[in-house]
Amino acid sequence: MALYGFGDASGEGFGGTLLTPSGIRYQYGLWGRDVSHASSNYYELRNLVDLVDLEMQDEFRVLSHLDQSVTELLLNETAHSAELFLFTDNSVAEGAFFRGTSSNPRLFDLILCLHHLEMHFSTFQDSD
Secondary structure, three states, X not given: OEEEEEEEEOOOEEEEEEEEOOEEEEEEEEOOHHHOOOXXXXXXXXXXXXXXXXXXXXXXXXXXXXXXXXXXXXXXXXOOXXXXXXXXXXXXXXXXXXXXXXXXXXXXXXXXXXXXXXXXXXXXXXXX
């Protein structure tokens, strides 16, 4: 099963969607004062982190239900895998995630958050 996420951010606002088997989930809004002086690279990566993090906190509930379903399938030895694809138009955000680091402390914190979320949902690996 594949889940697709699309996100984009700007100096004033953000938005993102997750395409899931149960439909399209989305979030959008304006940045608050706490990040009003951040870089565009920060906005882009923060938007993706927030999109995945909201899903993890069960506000969208799709990934949490998927996690429970995968657990049940593994216990029944009929596991199917799922993968989340996130798309962005910001090469710095993408590169920072794949490198696993950034010299910018704010970006580095976001990278750690994404990797933490990745590890949480990567607990069930296909043993084939």
